[in-house]
Amino acid sequence: MTISTKKEPNALVLTVSGRMDAVTAPEFEKSVSELIAQGEKNFLIDLSALEYISSAGLRSILASAKRLKEQNGKLVFSGLQGHVKEVFSISGFHGIFKIHDTEAEGLKDF
Numbered sequence: 799m800t801i802s803t804k805k806e807p808n809a810l811v812l813t814v815s816g817r818m819d820a821v822t823a824p825e826f827e828k829s830v831s832e833l834i835a836q837g838e839k840n841f842l843i844d845l846s847a848l849e850y851i852s853s854a855g856l857r858s859i860l861a862s863a864k865r866l867k868e869q870n871g872k873l874v875f876s877g878l879q880g881h882v883k884e885v886f887s888i889s890g891f892h893g894i895f896k897i898h899d900t901e902a903e904g905l906k907d908f
Contacts, residue, residue, distance in 0.1 A: 799817055799818055799822035800815050800816055801813070801829050802815075806842070806905055808905065808908035809840035809872075810833060811842045811844055811905075812829070812841060812844065813844040814826065814844070814847070815847030815849075816848065816849060816850075817848075817850040817851075818851045818858070819850065819852040819854055820854040823852070823857065826855070826858050826859075826862070827862055830865070834865055834866060834869060834871065839869055839870065840874075840908050841871070841872070841873050842876060842901065842907075843859075843873065843874070843875050843876070844875075844876050844901050845875060845878050845882055846876070846878075846901075847877075849880075849881070851881070856889055872908065873895060874895065874904045875897045875898070875904070876897070876903065876904035878897060
């Protein structure tokens with residue numbers, strides 16, 4: 799899994815690619831925690847390049863969202879495809895998080 803960041807005027811865009819599973823999910827959670835500690839509060843997570851997500855990945859997203867909520871922050875997603883989109887749907891994440899087709903649409907949410 800690789801995570802790249804890009805600062806936009808209203809949010810920090812994290813592009814996650816590869817696989818988010820039991821091995822890599824802690825890395826995602828740690829990255830988000832460090833960014834929150836640096837003062838970031840609004841995150842757009844672009845998952846267009848994420849090929850696979852496991853329950854461990856979903857847990858790390860929930861933990862990050864909880865941490866952000868404590869800071870009055872916001873977590874929005876974009877670019878879900880294939881398996882990742884299906885897992886988000888089955889797990890009910892569509893009802894918990896705002897999910898957009900594109901990064902541009904997601905950035906309008908901030």
